[in-house]
Amino acid sequence: MQDTCTVYQTVKYLTKKWTLLIILELYKGQGYTRRFSELRNALDGITPKVLSERLRELEDEGIVCRNVDATAFPVRTEYTLTESGLEIVSVIRGIKHWALKWKIDNIPCGEQDCKVCVL
Amino acid sequence: MQDTCTVYQTVKYLTKKWTLLIILELYKGQGYTRRFSELRNALDGITPKVLSERLRELEDEGIVCRNVDATAFPVRTEYTLTESGLEIVSVIRGIKHWALKWKIDNIPCGEQDCKVCVL
DNA sequence: GTAAACCGTGCAGGTGTCCTGCATGGTATG
DNA sequence: CATACCATGCAGGACACCTGCACGGTTTAC
Numbered sequence: 001m002q003d004t005c006t007v008y009q010t011v012k013y014l015t016k017k018w019t020l021l022i023i024l025e026l027y028k029g030q031g032y033t034r035r036f037s038e039l040r041n042a043l044d045g046i047t048p049k050v051l052s053e054r055l056r057e058l059e060d061e062g063i064v065c066r067n068v069d070a071t072a073f074p075v076r077t078e079y080t081l082t083e084s085g086l087e088i089v090s091v092i093r094g095i096k097h098w099a100l101k102w103k104i105d106n107i108p109c110g111e112q113d114c115k116v117c118v119l
Numbered sequence: 120m121q122d123t124c125t126v127y128q129t130v131k132y133l134t135k136k137w138t139l140l141i142i143l144e145l146y147k148g149q150g151y152t153r154r155f156s157e158l159r160n161a162l163d164g165i166t167p168k169v170l171s172e173r174l175r176e177l178e179d180e181g182i183v184c185r186n187v188d189a190t191a192f193p194v195r196t197e198y199t200l201t202e203s204g205l206e207i208v209s210v211i212r213g214i215k216h217w218a219l220k221w222k223i224d225n226i227p228c229g230e231q232d233c234k235v236c237v238l
Numbered sequence: 239g240t241a242a243a244c245c246g247t248g249c250a251g252g253t254g255t256c257c258t259g260c261a262t263g264g265t266a267t268g
Numbered sequence: 269c270a271t272a273c274c275a276t277g278c279a280g281g282a283c284a285c286c287t288g289c290a291c292g293g294t295t296t297a298c
Contacts, residue, residue: 004233005233005235005236006218006222007211007214007215007218007235007236008134008139008235010214010217010218011130011133011134011139011214012134014130015127015130015131015134016284016285017285017286020127020130035244035245036244036245036246037243037244037245047286047287047288047289048245048246048247049246049247049248049286049287049288049289050286050287051246052245052246052247053247062221068245070294070295072295073243073244073294073295073296073297074242074243074244074245074294074295074296075243075244075245075294075295076244076245077244077245077246084217084220084221087217087220087221088217090213091210091213091214091217092126094209094210094213095126095129095130095210096126098129098203098206098207098210099125099126099129101203101206102181102203102206103125114123114124116124116126116127117124117126135256136256136257154273154274155273155274155275156272156273156274166257166258166259166260167274167275167276168257168258168259168260168275168276168277169257169258170275171274171275171276172276174275187274189265189266192265192266192267192268192272192273193265193266193267193271193272193273193274194265194266194272194273194274195273195274196273196274196275
């Protein structure tokens, strides 16, 4: 089950570092596209390598759509959430509601301004 | 965010080996309790060490309730899903629906009789 | 032609989590 | 004292994941 089950893989996938934050960053910017450098600036501490990796993976998963405008200078690469990506936010929200309801102190996150909890 | 956010921790937690399967096994047996040895038999291949670990963790998370009947011989230890545990199944179901809807072949799992997908 | 702006990728290395397998222990009855 | 049940401890290894740094490719402007 561990290796083949898509449900399991989806959950597992979300736990990779930065994945959730990238999705939520794109969600925040819903409606307008986000460029690679914008994302890099928004996600404090992420290295281009990891950002690149995650975006590829998200694209493979069909969660993120990548658009390259080669006519522009310099090349503009823009990212958006796909429809599937928008819907996975609801799933994440479901998890958050569960945590809010059942975690003793009703504080899902100890961190100030946690992007997930602001969701 | 990675370490302190409860939402993140919840997701991360579910990806541990056997965790999902244990929850679903208890869910299947909803209404009646399950003993340690029953779970061990139901989960093919699990070692007592891991089962024990997971059950402890699930108890700490408030997902599973443990009841020890010390008057019985030998000691009967019984496990049930808590209310919170029952509700997390809905969350898992949400993930499954997402996967069903968006994964190309509409088959969430390649494995026959995957416990998660039967959900 | 060379610098600048943007978008990445490759490699080396380290860390830490997680799993396996096996042995062990504790308790209470018959 | 053997048996049934419920676990736990330790050693060892595998693997995924992250970090840091350097490099590369493209097109315009000067």
